Structures are given as structure tokens and as C-alpha cells.
Amino acid sequence: MNSRIGYIAFNTFREAVRDRVLYNLIAFAVLLSGAAILVGEISIDIERLVVVNLGLTAVSLFGVVIAIFIGIGLVSKEIDKRTLYTVLSRPVRRWEFVVGKFFGLTGTLVVNTFFMALGVFLALLYVAHKFDKMDVWVLVALYFIVLQFLIVCALALFFSSFSTPLMSAVFTFALFIIGSLAEDLRGFARITHGAGGWLATAIAYLVPNFSALNVISQVAHGDPVAGRLILYNSLYAVLYSAMAISGAVLIFQRRNLK
Amino acid sequence: MAAIEILDLEKSYLVGFWRKRPKLALRPLRLTIEEGEVFGFLGPNGAGKTTTLKLLMGLVFPTAGTARLLGFAMDDPRVKSQIGFLPEQPYFYDHLNARELLNYYGQLSGVPAKGRAAKVERMLGRVGLSDSAGVQLRKFSKGMLQRVGLAQAILHEPKLVFLDEPMSGLDPMGRREVRDLIQQLRSEGKTVFFSTHILSDAEALCDRVGVIHQGELRGVGAVAELTSKRQGKIEILFYTQGQEQSVPPALISLGAEARVSGNMVNATLPEEQQEAALEVIRRERLKLISLTPVRSSLEEYYIEKLQPSEGHTEPGHEDDSRKEDGPREESRRGVGV
Numbered sequence: 001m002n003s004r005i006g007y008i009a010f011n012t013f014r015e016a017v018r019d020r021v022l023y024n025l026i027a028f029a030v031l032l033s034g035a036a037i038l039v040g041e042i043s044i045d046i047e048r049l050v051v052v053n054l055g056l057t058a059v060s061l062f063g064v065v066i067a068i069f070i071g072i073g074l075v076s077k078e079i080d081k082r083t084l085y086t087v088l089s090r091p092v093r094r095w096e097f098v099v100g101k102f103f104g105l106t107g108t109l110v111v112n113t114f115f116m117a118l119g120v121f122l123a124l125l126y127v128a129h130k131f132d133k134m135d136v137w138v139l140v141a142l143y144f145i146v147l148q149f150l151i152v153c154a155l156a157l158f159f160s161s162f163s164t165p166l167m168s169a170v171f172t173f174a175l176f177i178i179g180s181l182a183e184d185l186r187g188f189a190r191i192t193h194g195a196g197g198w199l200a201t202a203i204a205y206l207v208p209n210f211s212a213l214n215v216i217s218q219v220a221h222g223d224p225v226a227g228r229l230i231l232y233n234s235l236y237a238v239l240y241s242a243m244a245i246s247g248a249v250l251i252f253q254r255r256n257l258k
Numbered sequence: 259m260a261a262i263e264i265l266d267l268e269k270s271y272l273v274g275f276w277r278k279r280p281k282l283a284l285r286p287l288r289l290t291i292e293e294g295e296v297f298g299f300l301g302p303n304g305a306g307k308t309t310t311l312k313l314l315m316g317l318v319f320p321t322a323g324t325a326r327l328l329g330f331a332m333d334d335p336r337v338k339s340q341i342g343f344l345p346e347q348p349y350f351y352d353h354l355n356a357r358e359l360l361n362y363y364g365q366l367s368g369v370p371a372k373g374r375a376a377k378v379e380r381m382l383g384r385v386g387l388s389d390s391a392g393v394q395l396r397k398f399s400k401g402m403l404q405r406v407g408l409a410q411a412i413l414h415e416p417k418l419v420f421l422d423e424p425m426s427g428l429d430p431m432g433r434r435e436v437r438d439l440i441q442q443l444r445s446e447g448k449t450v451f452f453s454t455h456i457l458s459d460a461e462a463l464c465d466r467v468g469v470i471h472q473g474e475l476r477g478v479g480a481v482a483e484l485t486s487k488r489q490g491k492i493e494i495l496f497y498t499q500g501q502e503q504s505v506p507p508a509l510i511s512l513g514a515e516a517r518v519s520g521n522m523v524n525a526t527l528p529e530e531q532q533e534a535a536l537e538v539i540r541r542e543r544l545k546l547i548s549l550t551p552v553r554s555s556l557e558e559y560y561i562e563k564l565q566p567s568e569g570h571t572e573p574g575h576e577d578d579s580r581k582e583d584g585p586r587e588e589s590r591r592g593v594g595v
Contacts, residue, residue, distance in 0.1 A: 003365075004365075004366055007362065007365040007366055008366075011351065011354075011362055014353065014354075015351060015353050018353040019353060081349045082345055082347075082348070082349055083349060083350060083351055084317075085312075085315070085317055085343070085345040086343065086345065086348070086350070086363065086407075086410060086411075087366060088315070088316065088317060089315045089316070089317070089338065089341065089342075089343035089420075090338055090339070090363065090366045090367045091335055091336075091338040091339045091366070091367065091368060092338075092366050093335065254319070256271075256317075256318040256319060257312070257317040257318060258271075258318070
């Protein structure tokens with residue numbers, strides 16, 4: 001990696017940590033330990049199912065909220081506070097700044113997810129008293145959640161490269177919701193004909209397919225995840241993020257920093 | 259080689275919600291600054307000083323024209339490692355402390371890892387922040403932030419330094435320190451381009467100044483020459499005799515304008531009346547303290563350039579210190595809105 005991108009990424013990560021972003025882990029820990037204790041008391045043989053479902057959904061939602069709320073401020077905050085001026089007056093290209101910011105935020109989310117994943121496995125151990133072979137699929141689900149974060153970060157960065165923080169948050173969150181229903185949208189597109197069908201198909205393939213990246217329910221039931229899906233999802237997330245980041249770079253390259 | 263060559267740089271913004279119309283922020287600007295020069299860019303708030311600096315830094319893009327910095331096109335990445343920039347009212351990453359911030363900027367500027375820490379410490383000492391190096395910037399005062407700003411601008415030893423209102427918000431001591439720092443940069447052979455509306459700072463520091471108003475460069479001149487021009491008047495300082503605290507009527511009849519303070523009189527009168535005035539002082543047995551020709555001040559030049567003139571609608575300024583034999587710098591016809 002270009003060293004300047006690394007420096008910017010590390011500074012972004014350090015900023016997030018010092019802005020107490022990781023404090024969300026406390027809320028997560030309280031939620032999960034409370035749930036685990038409750039589930040341990042009342043569930044009959046579905047403890048694992050409940051803990052995996054609840055834990056992974058919480059990991060996903062906490063991460064998405066962080067990705068959106070930090071991601072939308074990554075560029076606009078630097079412009080508003082004019083910290084960007086002293087960065088771009090150095091031998092730093094605008095695309096390096098955008099990419100550095102992206103890696104910094106995804107790095108923060110990976111670290112955050114790592115600690116939340118530890119929490120999920122501890123809760124699993126608490127309710128099941130041992131780990132099972134099928135728990136390895138929980139790791140795959142966590143990997144898919146991280147891929148979701150990549151896309152959400154990239155989208156937040158894309159929207160914030162030309163829009164206000166509030167509108168960027170609305171756009172990104174809306175895309176996350178629509179993307180989570182992408183499979184339903186594709187199903188709808190298949191049964192719709194004419195111009196409406198074309199439009200539905202276009203939208204269905206344009207929005208990020210977050211539903212393909214959601215295997216929480218599947219792994220909660222102990223079902224395996226196909227290797228091919230892991231490969232396709234990895235490629236899809238990388239390409240979609242790269243596309244969104246490229247869009248952000250293209251817009252930011254031409255932007256006047258008033 | 260010229261350190262800065264601004265070639266008809268022009269900037270307009272589109273304003274309005276429904277019907278966008280262009281608003282000219284900077285009329286075509288043509289200006290050359292030599293290496294080793296300290297150049298003051300003067301003008302009231304909103305004159306176009308910051309826009310010019312942002313254009314040169316690549317933060318906004320010109321509508322027309324270009325510039326060359328140290329011989330490179332202004333958007334050439336190679337030039338960026340040789341320039342330093344202090345924005346107006348700087349604000350930095352407040353989660354960092356001064357040492358971390360300078361280290362970060364050193365990394366981005368390509369300062370080698372070996373020796374970077376020592377360089378950062380030296381720079382903190384140079385701007386008087388060694389004792390506060392570990393304090394997060396969110397706890398810094400405005401003056402301290404300005405010092406950090408100066409430190410980051412010169413950390414990587416740039417050849418060319420741009421400072422946007424470097425004295426803004428500083429107390430007299432802070433202003434003195436910044437002045438000293440700019441003078442040090444001059445003695446090191448750096449080129450300094452700074453914008454200000456504090457004329458005393460410009461007069462004390464600059465080799466040349468340019469006055470910009472309403473996005474138009476109104477004039478450029480060498481400070482030494484602008485402030486040495488005689489105005490055709492003399493100023494006489496003398497003591498009145500005994501308890502009498504009035505100006506001799508003979509002096510008034512020569513056209514003197516006088517101010518009396520205790521038994522001291524300060525009289526200004528036309529230069530051609532010098533001999534006659536001295537004769538009056540001798541005759542009245544007054545005690546002469548001094549006689550000096552009245553010279554122009556930078557303030558007068560500045561005010562003169564800010565006045566609306568005939569040339570305002572067809573902008574064209576000239577280097578006022580080089581009217582006789584120097585090269586002319588002229589801005590071409592501006593585009594109105």
C-alpha cells in the first residue's frame with residue numbers, strides 16, 4: 001500500500017478510537033451478556049440459535065450504524081474544519097486521501113467486529129458450555145458482515161463526497177435497507193413485465209445485494225455456507241466497494257474546497 | 259528563477275439556487291514573485307486573498323489561467339513537497355497532540371523516518387511549544403494553534419511558504435514571534451507569500467506588497483520605495499518659548515498645520531516654505547527639535563489603491579515601484595458578472 005494512504009488510514013483509525021467510537025462495545029457487551037443470561041434461563045435447546053441470531057444481528061447493526069455515522073463525516077468534517085487544507089497542500093493526491101479514509105474506517109470496523117465476535121463466542125460458550133464444529137460457520141457469517149461494512153463505508157464515502165452529512169446518512173441507510181431486500185426485489189423484477197420490469201431489474205442489480213451477505217439465520221441453524229458463495233460474495237463486495245470509492249474519488253477530484 | 263508566476267489566474271463561482279449565475283471571486287491575476295522575496299498580499303476581508311491562496315494550493319480549481327510554483331505547474335505533485343501552507347484560522351485534528359500532529363504531517367510531506375522525531379522536537383522548540391507537545395490540540399488556545407500551524411508549514415523545510423493571515427488572532431507577543439519567524443525564513447533564503455490586512459506587519463516584513471480589492475489586483479510595489487516617497491511637505495518639531503503655548507502667526511501664514519502638546523509644537527507645511535519657516539523659528543527664538551520630510555506610509559498607498567478609480571472597470575495595475583524601468587505586471591481585462 002502507498003505509504004501516504006497508510007498514514008491517513010492510521011490517523012483515521014486513531015481519530016475514531018480517540019473519539020470513543022469503540023465505546024459501543026460496552027453497550028454491545030451489556031446487551032449480549034444480558035441476552036445470554038436470559039436465554040440460559042428460559043430457552044429449551046434453542047439457546048445457540050437465539051444467541052447466534054441476536055449476537056450477529058447486533059454485530060451487523062452496530063457496525064452499520066458506526067459505518068454510516070462516521071463514514072458520512074469522513075470528508076465533510078475535514079472540509080468544514082479545514083483540516084483537509086493542510087493535508088492536500090502536501091504531496092497527497094485527493095484519491096489517496098479518500099482511499100486512506102476508507103481503509104481507516106474499515107480498519108476501525110474490523111477491530112470493532114473482532115471484539116464483538118469475541119463477545120458472541122463467549123456468550124455461545126456460556127449458553128452451550130462448549131464449542132461445536134458448526135460454530136465455524138459463525139465465523140463465515142461474521143466475515144460476510146465485515147463485507148457488508150466495506151460496502152456501507154464505501155457508499156457513505158461516495159454520498160458524502162457530494163452531499164451534506166444528513167442527506168448522505170439518509171441515502172446510505174436507505175440503500176442498506178433496500179439492499180437487505182435485494183433478493184425480494186429481484187424476485188419482483190422477474191415477475192414484472194414491460195418498462196416496470198426493466199426498471200425493477202435495473203434497481204435490483206444496482207443496489208448492493210446485502211441479502212446475499214446475510215447468512216445469520218442459516219448459520220444460527222448450524223447449516224454450512226457454500227465455498228462458492230464465500231468466493232462470490234468476496235468478489236462482489238470488493239468490486240462494489242471499489243466502484244463506490246471510484247465514484248467518490250471522481251467527484252472529489254473535481255470538488256472545490258470552499 | 260521566479261518562485262511564483264501567476265498567469266491570469268481567475269476564479270468564479272456559480273451562485274443562486276434555481277438560476278445559477280457566475281460570481282467572480284478573482285479577476286484575472288498576473289503576478290510574479292522572485293525567490294527569496296517576502297511578499298505581502300494586502301486587502302480587506304473578502305478581497306480575494308484566500309481565494310488566490312486556495313487556487314495556488316490546488317484546493318479550488320481556476321476558471322481560467324494557471325500558475326507556476328518554483329518552475330513547476332501548480333498542480334504538479336512534485337512541487338507540493340517544496341511548499342508549506344498555513345491556512346487562515348487553522349484548525350487541526352484535535353484528537354492529536356502537537357507532537358503527533360507534526361509527526362503525521364512530516365510523514366505526509368515525505369520527511370524520512372530517520373531523524374523525523376528529532377526534527378519535530380526542534381520545530382516544537384522553535385515555535386515555543388516544547389512544554390505543550392504532549393497536550394491534545396483541543397486544549398490549545400488560538401495563539402498556540404497558530405504556532406502549531408506555523409510549525410507544520412515549515413517542518414519539511416519548504417522553499418516556498420504561504421501564510422494566510424498568520425497574525426490573525428494573536429496577541430502582541432504572538433505577533434512579534436510570528437514576525438521574527440518570518441524574518442528568520444527570509445534570512446534562510448525562503449520565499450514567503452503572506453496575506454494580511456495588518457499593514458504595520460506588512461511594512462515591517464515585506465520586500466514588496468500587492469493590494470487586492472474586490473477580486474482585482476490594484477497595485478504592486480516595493481515597500482522601501484512606497485514608504486520613502488516624499489509628499490512635498492515637511493514636519494517641524496519645536497518648543498515654544500516659556501509659558502506661551504501657541505504657534506507663531508508667521509508660521510501659520512506660511513500655511514502650517516500645527517498640533518500643540520504642552521509647549522511642544524508639531525507643524526506640517528509645504529516643503530518650499532522650509533527656509534522661511536526656519537527663519538521664523540530663529541526670529542522667535544524657538545527651540546528646534548527636528549525637521550523631517552513627510553514620507554508616504556503603506557497605509558496611504560493601501561487606501562489609495564482601495565479607492566474606486568477609472569481603471570476599476572477595466573482592471574489593469576502596474577508595479578508602482580517599477581514605473582520607470584522595471585517590467586510591468588498587468589492583469590488583463592476582467593470578466594464582469
